[in-house]
Amino acid sequence: MPQFSILNSAFLAMHIPDGFLSLPVLGVTWIGAIGLIAISLKQVESDYQDRAVPLMGVCAAFIFAAQMINFPIPGGTSGHLLGGTLAGVLLGPWAGSLVVSIVFMVQGFVFQDGGITAMGANIFNMGLIGTFGGYYLFRTVRNLVGQGLRGIVVGTAIASLFSVVTASAIAAIQLAISGTVPLLIGMTAMVGWHVMIGVGEALVTVATVTFIWRSRPDLLYTSSKKMNSELLR
Amino acid sequence: MHRYSTTQNNRIFILTGLSIALIVAVLVSPFASKNPDGLDRVAQDLNFESKSEKDPIAKKLPFFSIFEEYTMRGVPESVATPLAGLVGTIATFGLSMALGKLTTRQRRISQDDSTLK
Numbered sequence: 001m002p003q004f005s006i007l008n009s010a011f012l013a014m015h016i017p018d019g020f021l022s023l024p025v026l027g028v029t030w031i032g033a034i035g036l037i038a039i040s041l042k043q044v045e046s047d048y049q050d051r052a053v054p055l056m057g058v059c060a061a062f063i064f065a066a067q068m069i070n071f072p073i074p075g076g077t078s079g080h081l082l083g084g085t086l087a088g089v090l091l092g093p094w095a096g097s098l099v100v101s102i103v104f105m106v107q108g109f110v111f112q113d114g115g116i117t118a119m120g121a122n123i124f125n126m127g128l129i130g131t132f133g134g135y136y137l138f139r140t141v142r143n144l145v146g147q148g149l150r151g152i153v154v155g156t157a158i159a160s161l162f163s164v165v166t167a168s169a170i171a172a173i174q175l176a177i178s179g180t181v182p183l184l185i186g187m188t189a190m191v192g193w194h195v196m197i198g199v200g201e202a203l204v205t206v207a208t209v210t211f212i213w214r215s216r217p218d219l220l221y222t223s224s225k226k227m228n229s230e231l232l233r
Numbered sequence: 234m235h236r237y238s239t240t241q242n243n244r245i246f247i248l249t250g251l252s253i254a255l256i257v258a259v260l261v262s263p264f265a266s267k268n269p270d271g272l273d274r275v276a277q278d279l280n281f282e283s284k285s286e287k288d289p290i291a292k293k294l295p296f297f298s299i300f301e302e303y304t305m306r307g308v309p310e311s312v313a314t315p316l317a318g319l320v321g322t323i324a325t326f327g328l329s330m331a332l333g334k335l336t337t338r339q340r341r342i343s344q345d346d347s348t349l350k
Contacts, residue, residue: 014269014270014272014273015272016272017285017289018285018286018289018290018291019285019286019289020276020281020284020285041336044333044336044337045336048333048336048337048338049337049338049340050334050337050338050339050340051239051243051340052333052337053330053333053334053337054243054246054250055246055250056329056332056333057247057250057326057327057330057333058246058247058250058251058254058326059250059329060325060326060328061250061251061254061255061322061325061329062250062253062254062257063325064254064258064321064322064325065254065262065318065321065322066254066257068257068258068261068265068303068314068318069261069262069264069265070265070266070267070268070270071265072266072268076268076274077268077269077270077271077274078265078267078268078270078271079270079271080265080270095333095337098329098332098333098336099329102329102332103325106324106325106328107321109291109294109296110296110300110320110321110324111300111303111317111321112289112291112292112297112300112301112302113302113303115285115286115289115290115291116289116290116291117290168271171272175281180281180284181275181279185279186275186279189274189278189279190271190272190275193271193274194271197270197271215246216242219246
């Protein structure tokens with residue numbers, strides 16, 4: 001029933017499917033994703049205590065759920081949360097990366113959302129750019145603005161918006177290298193839509209981080225000296 | 234007392250957080266925008282949507298006989314997406330909790346707590 005699946009694909013979140021990226025791009029993105037996941041596993045084993053576990057579970061569940069909700073943006077398009085920066089700010093880059101990887105694996109294997117050959121690229125673009133890039137940008141901005149709520153809000157907003165725009169630009173580069181769409185045209189279109197999607201990302205991420213900062217600040221990665229001691233090394 | 238309250242607080246946090254996620258995945262998901270998302274829209278506008286693999290690996294997995302994308306097969310249309318949301322949310326929650334428990338360092342106190350229930 002081709003009609004049914006066309007209807008479906010328009011209804012649902014679409015990650016990069018199989019067929020959009022060339023073999024070299026798939027290889028490089030898989031190596032990058034697996035490498036960062038392996039480092040994250042090691043870091044979590046050496047630096048995290050089991051008190052991070054409840055937030056890992058809840059964060060994964062929330063990102064999965066939120067990604068199902070496509071919100072409309074002007075121009076007849078929609079966007080959904082990527083969640084990388086959210087996971088990075090809440091859990092730090094290491095546990096955050098593990099959690100977002102689990103989300104993309106469940107989506108790819110169980111719900112056919114995102115190609116399995118393209119899973120490395122999807123994990124890297126929508127997850128790891130946020131958990132690493134978004135997290136360190138958040139920290140930088142927060143150190144400039146202040147450690148209170150204001151610093152958290154401004155840092156989270158800038159980091160989540162920027163991580164989504166960066167992810168879309170990197171995806172455009174991957175598509176161009178793969179010969180799927182010319183760089184400039186693809187980049188303009190991807191970044192154009194994702195600036196608006198990034199605003200949605202920032203709103204959801206700020207609301208969620210603020211909620212947890214107010215209710216359980218002890219669970220936040222940044223508020224735990226023990227958990228982020230490796231960063232002060 | 235302090236240890237007990239930490240465990241208790243964590244339980245409240247998990248229940249609250251998981252409930253919010255489930256509400257979003259089960260009750261809000263049917264109202265999600267049906268417009269194409271960013272990449273989908275670009276693929277349509279720039280005519281490379283057809284490059285996607287017609288017979289992807291994911292459709293050869295056993296999960297495909299249960300879920301077609303975010304709809305559960307064999308149930309009324311009105312609950313197909315909520316049920317997919319329910320299963321997916323619980324699966325990601327359970328896998329992340331399990332991975333967290335396997336990788337993080339256990340504190341003796343919290344282990345004692347969990348046996349007390």
